Amino acid sequence: MPVLPNYHQFDGCHWETGTVRNYFDYRGVKAPHTGKPYSEALLLGVSGGAVMGYFVFAYEGVDPQARILTRNTFDPFETMLQRLGVVQELRHTANPAKAVQNLLDALEDGTPALVWVDMLGLPYEHQNQAEGVWLMFPVLVYGYDAAADRVYIADRARVPLSTTTGQLADLRARVKNVKNRVLTLDIPDPEKLPAAVQAGIWDCITLYTEKPPKGARHNFGLAAYRKWAEMLTCPNKKGSWAKEFPPGPKLYAGLTWAFWDINIFGKGGQAERDVYADFLDEAALILRKAGLRDVARQFRVSAAAWDDLSRALLPDWSPPLAETRELMLRQHRLFLEGGTASLDERQAIGQQLKVLRGQMADDFPLSEAETTRLQEAIAEQVLRIHDIEAAAIEDLKGAMG
Numbered sequence: 001m002p003v004l005p006n007y008h009q010f011d012g013c014h015w016e017t018g019t020v021r022n023y024f025d026y027r028g029v030k031a032p033h034t035g036k037p038y039s040e041a042l043l044l045g046v047s048g049g050a051v052m053g054y055f056v057f058a059y060e061g062v063d064p065q066a067r068i069l070t071r072n073t074f075d076p077f078e079t080m081l082q083r084l085g086v087v088q089e090l091r092h093t094a095n096p097a098k099a100v101q102n103l104l105d106a107l108e109d110g111t112p113a114l115v116w117v118d119m120l121g122l123p124y125e126h127q128n129q130a131e132g133v134w135l136m137f138p139v140l141v142y143g144y145d146a147a148a149d150r151v152y153i154a155d156r157a158r159v160p161l162s163t164t165t166g167q168l169a170d171l172r173a174r175v176k177n178v179k180n181r182v183l184t185l186d187i188p189d190p191e192k193l194p195a196a197v198q199a200g201i202w203d204c205i206t207l208y209t210e211k212p213p214k215g216a217r218h219n220f221g222l223a224a225y226r227k228w229a230e231m232l233t234c235p236n237k238k239g240s241w242a243k244e245f246p247p248g249p250k251l252y253a254g255l256t257w258a259f260w261d262i263n264i265f266g267k268g269g270q271a272e273r274d275v276y277a278d279f280l281d282e283a284a285l286i287l288r289k290a291g292l293r294d295v296a297r298q299f300r301v302s303a304a305a306w307d308d309l310s311r312a313l314l315p316d317w318s319p320p321l322a323e324t325r326e327l328m329l330r331q332h333r334l335f336l337e338g339g340t341a342s343l344d345e346r347q348a349i350g351q352q353l354k355v356l357r358g359q360m361a362d363d364f365p366l367s368e369a370e371t372t373r374l375q376e377a378i379a380e381q382v383l384r385i386h387d388i389e390a391a392a393i394e395d396l397k398g399a400m401g
Contacts, residue, residue: 002107003143003152010158014266015119015137016077017043022140022154023112023185032190033286045279046196047080048072049204050272050299052389054224056231056244056254063253064244068261069220070271072203074213077138079203083196085189091182096169099180104144106184112142112154114185116178117171124161124339126331126346136175138183141168156266157339197283201400204276208393222393225386232379247371252360256324259313262306264332269310273303280396291399298392305388309381315374320356320365327353 009025012018017040025037044050053069072079081088091102106113118134120127143152144165151168153161163171172180208221218227235242245254263269280296283289314325331349334342359365366374 002104003145004107004110004112007112007142007152007154009140010154010160012040012140012154013156013268014040014044014071015139015156017047017080018156018266019114019138019140019154020077020080020185023114024187026112026142027187029187031282032193033282038188039278039282041275041278042197042282043080044071044272044275045204045283046083046200047076048074048207049200049279050276051204051207051220052222052224053220054228055219056239058244064250065257066245066254068258068271070262070267070273072207074207081185083192083199085192085196087186089184089186093180096173096180099169099172099182100144100165102180102182103141106182107141107144109184111184112140114138114181114183115141115168115172116175116181117168118174119155121167121171121174122155122161123163123167124157124335124343126335126343126350134174136178157336159337159339159341161339194286197286198400200279201283201396205393205397205400208389222386222390225382225389229379229382229386232375232382241375247366247368248364249357249360251364251366251371252324252357255313255321256328259310259325259328262310262313264328268336269307270303271306273299273306277303289399289401291395295392295396295399298388298395302385302388302392305381305385309378309385312374312377312381315377318365318370318374320359324353324356327356 004026007026009022011025012021021038021040021043029038030036031038031042049072051069051072053067053073055067055069056064057067058064091105093099093102103113103115116136116138119125119137119139120133120135139153139155141151141153143150145152146165149164149166150162151165153163155161210221211217212220217223230237231240231244234240241251241254245251262271267275277296277299280292280299284292284296310325314321316322327349331346331353334346334349
């Protein structure tokens with residue numbers, strides 16, 4: 001059964017941009033402006049780039065969530081491929097045997113294959129899967145060995161990952177609209193790259209400053225920073241943290257979910273502002289607009305400010321919150337560096353985090369005054385990022401002319 005020779009592309013970080021980056025790299029595709037593989041930063045920028053989104057979700061029987069969007073989520077995968085002129089071959093079937101054959105056909109043609117799986121069910125994931133909850137994302141399959149009952153996968157970690165053939169079949173079939181998909185890609189059209197970069201930059205500007213394609217305006221862009229800060233510091237407002245995240249497990253959940261989105265969910269930290277800065281440096285070369293390099297420097301300042309926000313969410317002056325921060329970061333690093341080999345240690349960290357969460361109900365570590373101090377410090381840092389990025393976006397508009 002086919003396993004692609006000399007596959008060693010494991011640099012991609014996000015399911016969408018990282019998977020495509022690894023695919024192009026294996027196929028030997030080079031970006032015209034560098035002569036090197038297409039970077040994940042470039043793909044992020046073309047797909048719509050950096051964004052700010054703030055949402056609160058509260059469901060019966062589970063802890064509330066404070067969710068932070070750091071990249072464009074309005075159909076970025078399809079947008080990225082279309083802008084780059086990438087011809088797609090999508091095979092989709094309800095038949096399990098045909099689903100396997102479609103995957104094998106791609107591999108036998110000498111290309112890896114993008115398949116959509118429920119990431120929470122992957123055997124190398126340490127997260128506990130709640131009943132009825134699925135997260136379908138693309139991963140890159142570069143080998144399928146039925147005799148050994150192994151499927152070889154590139155998925156965020158810097159090392160090879162694998163699952164069994166039966167597990168892959170089950171995870172591919174979880175959600176109807178992406179059930180048993182196999183996607184292969186042609187190479188990008190280099191002549192479309194400048195227009196793709198320009199469109200991606202304008203997407204970013206628009207989402208920072210104008211009403212989004214869907215959803216309320218105050219949930220996106222610069223308005224979302226102001227909304228978040230207001231919810232942290234105005235306890236009587238509808239949706240305030242005082243009401244949605246009172247001291248105890250709910251506040252702990254709000255803090256950890258926000259931290260997770262900023263640093264861990266398909267990324268390496270800093271709300272990907274460092275990655276977007278790298279894109280802008282490439283865009284300056286592609287578009288011959290030197291002013292974009294100045295904006296890139298501003299986004300690197302923002303990246304550092306997001307680090308400060310992460311420490312404001314789970315600060316050093318509260319030992320249980322600081323321990324939570326370090327455990328979450330260590331767990332993520334272990335996955336990126338060690339993959340399956342680190343699973344036992346990551347699961348042990350998960351148990352430590354579970355114990356910490358349990359302590360929040362019986363002995364919440366912050367007094368009322370300290371809770372106010374915490375939320376004011378978070379709001380201050382949120383508004384600091386707002387000011388940095390407001391100036392950066394204004395300069396980005398100026399640089400684009």
